[in-house]
Amino acid sequence: MDTDNAQPSETDQPRRSRGRPRKSEDERDDGNRRQALMRAAAKLFRQYGFAATSTRDIATAAGMRSGSPFYHFENKEALLAGVMHEGMQSALRRQTAAMDGAATAGAAARQTLSARECLRVLVRNHLEVLLGPDSDFIPVMLYEWRSLSEAQRSEVNRLKADYEAAWVPVLQALHASGELKGEPGLARLMLFGALNWSVQWFDPGRQASLDDLTQTTLQLFLKDLA
Amino acid sequence: MDTDNAQPSETDQPRRSRGRPRKSEDERDDGNRRQALMRAAAKLFRQYGFAATSTRDIATAAGMRSGSPFYHFENKEALLAGVMHEGMQSALRRQTAAMDGAATAGAAARQTLSARECLRVLVRNHLEVLLGPDSDFIPVMLYEWRSLSEAQRSEVNRLKADYEAAWVPVLQALHASGELKGEPGLARLMLFGALNWSVQWFDPGRQASLDDLTQTTLQLFLKDLA
């Protein structure tokens, strides 16, 4: 405590080089701070919108000073792109895991998953991604799309395409069996609309649970097998 | 063409007072200028968002100088409120007219409109309001809701409630007949989601017509009568 700074005016050089290197902790901190910025940004972007949120607000929410976000991100847009990229990666990861998990459970019971069950898993996971805990990233991606530059958009678009690709064969199968009327491409857009819109009205405290919502969604969109 | 400005340097006084009063035209202009501002604002708000649009951009798009919008609107938020209010009034007017028109046509053929036909009229009109010509106002209302102050929100909310009120008995009837599964309140939110989301992907040049979209929407959401 009193070792180094005991002698006053010993040196005027900046104190930066005082801390020991501690390499591994630096790396962890680096990722932490970057993550903290993205979390804070996602929350604020969702609440106020990208343009109405200042980088100062984000810095404060992440416990930094006004200039520090630019040490981690080239500019404000890159921060938005980071949020969207991170959100889509996570959503895609969770979707894959959910589908794999359901398929494995089905295999244990020696039966293939029906298209209807597949859709239930996809819808349920999508609602979780939209409305569950830590669910600011995807709403930001959905509703701040126009604020992203063209170049950054294409990167996120690849992840979006992968995410939607899992839905296509499921909807096609349901259409083939007569359980889903209407062209599958349009049906997917309408289905995503119905789900994505829920971030505008869903109140986690009141109203239905995510299971209820999943149930109702399937009831609304699917016909009984003839 | 060459009458007034022929003599150079005749006077250095500003030219402002040259135009004659022409009272009636001034009045018309007043409404025109206000309307022009709201149209320009709606277009820009939709394209870039409320916060990313400057009042200078709006003034320029309406053919004015930077300070002039504040002669017509108290502040930028009031301009947004004006856009939303105007949009909802128009949408409600058109919805009422569409329903009355369909009811009249039905009466001429000596039959009451079925709930299914009512929903078709409502959906078709809603798509027109969302995607048809001059359709910037409602998308702005839908997607810039958070930028509105609480006080202004409640005014628009009354119009929104009236607009949605027309859908309630129709959806209830369809639910009672078994054509619509799922609780009518949730069904309305999902249906609006499916439709409102179309402003994110609809391309008027390509893809389906509004009639096609109406058709597919009903196919997706309604079951056949048993």
Place this chain on the structure above:
DNA sequence: CCTACCGATCGGTAGG
């Protein structure tokens, strides 16, 4: 990562 700062832009106003 902080401090100190810059140039640009923005909403809004006075005064005509």
Place this chain on the structure above:
DNA sequence: CCTACCGATCGGTAGG
């Protein structure tokens, strides 16, 4: 409705 202007805020940077 325009001109001229103001105070505040914002994204971003240099230098440590």
